[in-house]
Amino acid sequence: MTNKIKRIAVLTSGGDAPGMNAAIRAVVRSARHFEFEVYGINRGYHGLIYGDIKKLGTNDVANILHRGGTMLKTARSEEFRTTEGRIQAFNMLKEHEIEGLIVIGGNGTYTGAMHLCKEHNVKVVGLPGTIDNDIYGTDYTIGFDTAINTAIDAVDKIRDTADSHNRLFFVEVMGRHSGYIALHTGIGSGASAVFIPEVDNSVEQYVEILKKSGRRNKLFNLAIVAEGNQNGSAAEIAEKVKAKYDKADIRTTVIGHLQRGGAPTANDRILASRLAYAAVEALSKNKFNCALGIVDKKIVYTPFKDAISLVKAPEEELIRMAEILSM
Numbered sequence: 079m080t081n082k083i084k085r086i087a088v089l090t091s092g093g094d095a096p097g098m099n100a101a102i103r104a105v106v107r108s109a110r111h112f113e114f115e116v117y118g119i120n121r122g123y124h125g126l127i128y129g130d131i132k133k134l135g136t137n138d139v140a141n142i143l144h145r146g147g148t149m150l151k152t153a154r155s156e157e158f159r160t161t162e163g164r165i166q167a168f169n170m171l172k173e174h175e176i177e178g179l180i181v182i183g184g185n186g187t188y189t190g191a192m193h194l195c196k197e198h199n200v201k202v203v204g205l206p207g208t209i210d211n212d213i214y215g216t217d218y219t220i221g222f223d224t225a226i227n228t229a230i231d232a233v234d235k236i237r238d239t240a241d242s243h244n245r246l247f248f249v250e251v252m253g254r255h256s257g258y259i260a261l262h263t264g265i266g267s268g269a270s271a272v273f274i275p276e277v278d279n280s281v282e283q284y285v286e287i288l289k290k291s292g293r294r295n296k297l298f299n300l301a302i303v304a305e306g307n308q309n310g311s312a313a314e315i316a317e318k319v320k321a322k323y324d325k326a327d328i329r330t331t332v333i334g335h336l337q338r339g340g341a342p343t344a345n346d347r348i349l350a351s352r353l354a355y356a357a358v359e360a361l362s363k364n365k366f367n368c369a370l371g372i373v374d375k376k377i378v379y380t381p382f383k384d385a386i387s388l389v390k391a392p393e394e395e396l397i398r399m400a401e402i403l404s405m
């Protein structure tokens with residue numbers, strides 16, 4: 079008796095991330111190689127619950143590799159968090175005779191996938207698709223590289239104004255509860271401070287650094303603020319600094335969703351393609367209930383329960399280095 083499945087589906091869920099299209103394309107093309115029929119589910123788990131499902135062929139995924147966003151659309155489904163929602167989703171999969179599912183998203187996506195595996199024995203594998211890079215079991219997530227390149231590009235532009243006006247800019251970047259985007263943006267743009275959730279940054283200490291740099295005639299500064307840091311938003315930190323150092327001419331910028339869009343970088347296209355191929359291969363070998371990642375250049379499979387519960391945080395060494403280079 080063979081366990082070989084015939085029909086698989088792919089969906090994207092949670093926040094969109096550059097490289098998701100490259101992953102969808104690679105799923106469809108790999109599926110042909112492994113002799114699976116492949117379906118696309120629109121709008122993530124929401125579309126699954128409501129049967130927004132269509133067959134995908136090679137032509138459907140032509141000319142998307144280089145595009146940001148996701149051709150399958152995405153959503154954050156409240157209904158799928160409920161047992162009833164997942165029963166409905168399972169019934170849709172049964173109706174379409176879909177036995178294997180590839181989900182591309184972040185932690186919330188993986189949590190849904192784990193429940194679907196546990197409650198209904200669906201063969202699900204996950205791919206890390208989020209700009210936040212906060213998924214355990216992979217060095218990088220799909221979208222992170224593009225997001226930090228976009229953020230660094232934005233900070234480079236802000237630097238021109240900071241320099242021309244001798245100003246201090248607080249630039250807020252995304253990352254939800256994670257400091258990866260801020261830390262990497264800070265290192266890549268030569269910021270004089272990085273406020274991240276993983277570090278208990280002291281505003282007082284930063285003010286001292288600013289005063290010192292003023293004395294050595296460094297008249298402009300850039301600080302990168304992760305949205306989830308412990309001191310508040312860029313605007314709130316700016317206010318705290320102004321209260322202690324009123325000489326500073328301060329401005330704030332929130333990069334926001336600019337970081338989520340745009341053409342994926344080469345790294346994200348290649349990462350997405352490689353992971354998606356490996357996901358289809360995993361299903362062909364009857365491997366499921368796990369998330370895929372690349373660690374030290376090798377594909378690794380992490381059970382959903384670990385990928386969800388284990389925390390991935392920026393390396394201490396990198397945090398220390400960023401501090402040293404900022405002075």
Ligand code: F6P
Pocket residue numbers: 093184208209210252253254305338
């Ligand atoms: O998870 C990706 C992310 O962009 C986070 O960095 C951010 O906190 C969140 O999504 C924003 O979500 P939304 O687009 O739903 O406002």
